[in-house]
Amino acid sequence: MENRQRITFLIGPPALYLLLFFLLPMGIMVFFSFRAGMMGAERNILTLDNYREYLTNAFFHRLLFRSALIAFTISLISVLLAYPLAYYLVFHTGARRVTLLTLTIIPTWTSYLLRIFAWKLILGSTGLLNSLLLTLGIIERASPILIYSRTAVMVTLVYVWVPFVALPIFAALERIDRNLLEAAADLGCKPWEAFLRVTLPLSLPGVVAGFFFAMIPTLGEFVTPLLVGGAQGSMYGNLIQDQFMRALNWPMGSVMSLAMLAVVALLLFLFTRVASISDLLEI
């Protein structure tokens, strides 16, 4: 009885807060997605029209699919770049490994916005890369092709994610019992065989965690496309932002957001097939 009161006092405030400022807004957004419009009488009409319009608009689906594909590619490249990093640190740097890992994290302590902006300075038409290519005589005129493209978005976001993706991979590799690798060697495994059959499978939860850790926020990304992507590199997040800030069609924006949430839910479902959520939290 006493315990129950204590629990209520302890868990009550955070639970209530999450209810009010996290679950309730989500619920209201679902409700909003059925509204016919934002003004006057339309506000009070509930309809499925938004969903109908959304489902019949091929452009929306293409953009969502393309954004998912971009997010997938970015996460994949990030994992491919981060894995050797984590592997090297865990198996070849001994006691210095945590310090060396921290060194890769330090750049992420700079403002997110400005790290992205720095890439605009590098890729831009008067940027570092163009100046370099000009000076070396590889190109004759500064070209803006490096910036305002999907590639620019991908380069920038891979840059953002690599250090974060390395963390869960690092943790997973650290957990591997070294005796297993010795046993593999004793049983005649060549180093690369031991890697493929012992190390890689055992580190997979970390790989998957890193992958999703990058993919989910990237899916909702709208800042990077705005800064370095241009019209070409526009993503689904930009579409949602437009509905709320420019087109002011919030009911439609809600439908779009819910569609993205559905994709996120699907991704999380897939994630729980291969790893546990706690792997994702272990960062």
Add this chain to the structure above:
Amino acid sequence: MQRKSSISLGAIYYWWLVAVLFAPIFLLIIFSFNNSTQLVFPFKGFTLQWYAKLLESREMLEAVRTSVFLGIGSSLLSTSLGALGAIAITRFKFAGKGAFTAVAAMPLVIPYIILGVSLLIMFNEVGIHLSAWAAGLAHVVISLPYALLIITSRLVGFPANLEEAAMDLGASYWGALMRVTIPICSPALVAAFLICFTISFDEFAIASFLVGTQPTLPVYLYSQLRFPTRLPLVVSLAAILMVVSMIVVLLSEWLRRIGQEPSQRS
């Protein structure tokens, strides 16, 4: 698994990656000393004028102030809520514990834009005026999972019977919490506060929807990125912020490390 170590392929790869990760940031710092309104190569010369002009930019200082207050306010709240939640999770069994942790962790895996627009809709419906504080309410939601995680990992390192011992010695339960549990947690509380602060201080996506006419620093920075002549100023501010945030994060990391090694003395 012994390898001949000298300069290995792995080391080359590591240092290459570190160079790539740092390059854009050094680029920003170099530009903050460049004597030109354009961020173009080659450099025109060394200057400190951008740093001097920073102090004259009233709007920017105002945005810094807003972000600092916002960061402090939202971090205090999320650290407090996180501490309550963490104590409940680690010390009690109760129905809905799994549900609570799942919901609390959810903001980690939901794109921020969705959290931003859902709160925008709600504030609009309820008639809450958009302001930096509205963004602060959202920042508590996104930083709470980090606070919970940090404080929980501190608490599991300590046996629950420390509280019971205090109560056996005559303390009330809440007295035991205040005099035993909270002091034990204090390094974790400070670490959680600092992490939450850096999250709030750097957050743009959600804030861009909620701040109304009261820009936080990231929102202000974003608005300035469109004006090329303002850029050197922005970049010099970035250089300062970088140094400050490095100090803050190093401090919190240090405290977290202390926090995770339960000592017998406290």
